Amino acid sequence: MKGLWIFVIVNILAISKGRKNVLFIVMDDLRPQLGAYNGPYFPGSGQSLMHTPNIDGLASKSLLLKRAYVQQALCSPSRASFMTGRRPDTTHVYDLYTYFRSVGGNFTTIPQYFKSKGYETAGMGKIYHPGVDSNNNDPLSWSMPYLRGDHNWEDKNHSWKGIPDSLLKDRPLIDKQIADHAINTLQHLAPAAKSGHKPFFLAVGFYRPHLPFVFPQSFIHNYPWSDVHVPDNQFAPRSMPTIAWTHSNELWSYQDIKDTKFTGDINTTLPHATVIKLRRAYYTSVSWVDSLIGNVLAELSRLGLDSNTVVSFVGDHGWKLGEHGAWAKHTNFNVDTHAPMMVKIPGMTDKGIVSEKLTEFVDLFPTLVEAAGVSPVPLCPENSATVSVCHEGQSLIPLIKNPNIAWKNASFSQYPRRHSHHDIMGYTITTDRYRYTEWVRFNKPTYKPDWNTVVDAELYDHQVDPNENINKVHYHSQSNIKMQLSQQLRAGWRDTLPSSAISHGFGR
Structure with a gap:
C-alpha cells in the first residue's frame, strides 16, 4: 500500500x-x-x-x-x-x-x-x-x-x-x-x-x-x-x-x-x-x-x-x-x-x-x-x-x-443602448478592411436580437479611413459590401471559425 x-x-x-x-x-x-x-x-x-x-x-x-x-x-x-x-x-x-x-x-x-x-x-x-x-x-x-x-x-x-x-x-x-x-x-x-x-x-x-x-x-x-x-x-x-x-x-x-x-x-x-x-x-x-x-x-x-x-x-x-x-x-x-x-x-x-x-x-x-x-x-x-x-x-x-495558418476572418463586439423606450443592441463585425454595425431591437428576456428591426447602421472603410471619420453605410457604391457584411454579422461568430477551431469540442 x-x-x-x-x-x-x-x-x-x-x-x-x-x-x-x-x-x-x-x-x-x-x-x-x-x-x-x-x-x-x-x-x-x-x-x-x-x-x-x-x-x-x-x-x-x-x-x-x-x-x-x-x-x-x-x-x-x-x-x-x-x-x-x-x-x-x-x-x-x-x-x-x-x-x-x-x-x-x-x-x-x-x-x-x-x-x-x-x-x-x-x-x-x-x-x-x-x-x-x-x-x-x-x-x-x-x-x-x-x-x-x-x-x-x-x-x-x-x-x-x-x-x-x-x-x-x-x-x-x-x-x-x-x-x-x-x-x-x-x-x-x-x-x-x-x-x-x-x-x-x-x-x-x-x-x-x-x-x-x-x-x-x-x-x-x-x-x-x-x-x-x-x-x-x-x-x-x-x-x-x-x-x-x-x-x-x-x-x-x-x-x-x-x-x-x-x-x-x-x-x-x-x-x-x-x-x-x-x-x-x-x-x-x-x-x-x-x-x-x-x-x-x-x-x-x-x-x-x-x-x-x-x-x-x-x-x-x-x-x-x-x-x-x-x-x-x-x-x-x-x-x-x-x-x-x-x-x-x-x-x-x-x-x-x-x-x-x-x-x-x-x-x-x-x-x-x-x-x-x-x-x-x-x-x-x-x-x-x-x-x-x-x-x-x-x-x-x-x-x-504557423503564423500563416487559416484563421477566423472577423471579430465581434457589441454595445447596448436605450432608444425610444426600447432596448437596442449595436452588433459590430470587424473584418480585414471594414467595421460594420447594425443597431437592432434587442429582446432582453431572451437575450436575442430582432434582426428585422434595424434602427440604424454604420460602415467604416479602414483601408482609406482608419480613424472612422466617415460612415459610408448609405453610400450607393458600398451597397454590395454592406449586404455581405450584414449577412456575415447575422450568421455570427461560429461561421467565421476555420474547421481546425471546431475539430475539438461541441462544434457548431
Whole structure:
C-alpha cells in the first residue's frame, strides 16, 4: 500500500512539473498606443508613443496580437467575457451591476479552471469589476485571500492628479500596493512552484489608467508639454447615427471637467489645454504602471520562475482620448474595442512573434490552458447555459506554430443602448478592411436580437479611413459590401471559425 502511495505522489509531481505557472496581468482602460503596436494598427493618427519599456520588452518575447478586439468596451462586460471565455450574449452581462453567475450560468472562470486542476490561484487589484457585478471579485476563482487595495488619493473633484513622491511613502497609490502584494505573493508561491509540488495562477489587476489619472509627480517628465497633441479628429464621424454616440459621462462626472461647461454633445469639445492635460495625465499613469509591471517581472526572474511561467498581458478595452470629441469607452468605435493582448510562453515565443490576424479576447481562455499544459477546454455548444466549462473563442497557439495558418476572418463586439423606450443592441463585425454595425431591437428576456428591426447602421472603410471619420453605410457604391457584411454579422461568430477551431469540442 505504501508503494502505491509513493507511485501516486511521484506521478502527481511529474504531472505538475509538466505544467507551467501563469502570471495574468490586466491593465484598466489601456489603449494600444504602445511602442510594440507602432505601425498600421496604432490608435489615432499623429500621436506619440507612450513610454512603456517594460510592456514593450514583454511584447518582444511574446505572441503579440496587433488586432485583438474585446467583446464589449466596458469594464464588467469585457472582464466577465474574457474571464469565462464567453460572449456577452452568453454571460448576459452588459452593465456594471450584473453578476454572470446569477444571469448567465455557473460558468467556470480561467482561474477557477486552473484551481480545479491543482493550481494555487491568487488574485489582487482589478481582475473582475469589483462589487455586486462580481460578487466581490468572484470568490470561487481563488484559493488564496483576495487583495483589492485601498484608493488613497482619488476624489471626484479632480480628473487627474500628480502626487509629490515624498507623500507616497506612507500612503502608497493603489497600484503600488498591488505590485508589492504581487511580489510578496510570488515569493510565497515560489518554493512549491519550483519543486513541482504546486503550480500557480497569479492574477494582477492594475487600476490605472482608469479615471482619475493619479500618479507620482516624478513620472510626468516623460511627457513634455510640447510633445503632447490634440487628436486630428475632434469631431463626430460624418453621417454617424446618434445612437452610436456616448456623452462622455464618465469624464464629465469630475468637477474640474464640469467647470469647463463641457456637455459631451455631438461635435462639442473640451478646450485644447484641457485635452492636452488629460492626455498627458493618461500617458503618465500608463508609464507609472509600466514601471510596476517591470518590478513584478523582475521578481519573477529573480526567483527563477520566468523559464516556467506563462505571462499574459491585456487591457480590458481601448479608450478614447478626445477622438471624435469624446472620452472613455462605451461605444463600438475601433478605438474602444481594440486593445492590447500578448502572451509570453517560455520556449515558444522567446524571440517574439507578431500576428496581425483578427483575434478576440474570448480566445484567451483556451490559449492559456493550452500554453500551461492543462487539459483543453472544449468549444461551447449553441446553448451553453448549463455547460460549466467551455469557451467561445479559438486557441492562439496555432499562430505560434504557423503564423500563416487559416484563421477566423472577423471579430465581434457589441454595445447596448436605450432608444425610444426600447432596448437596442449595436452588433459590430470587424473584418480585414471594414467595421460594420447594425443597431437592432434587442429582446432582453431572451437575450436575442430582432434582426428585422434595424434602427440604424454604420460602415467604416479602414483601408482609406482608419480613424472612422466617415460612415459610408448609405453610400450607393458600398451597397454590395454592406449586404455581405450584414449577412456575415447575422450568421455570427461560429461561421467565421476555420474547421481546425471546431475539430475539438461541441462544434457548431
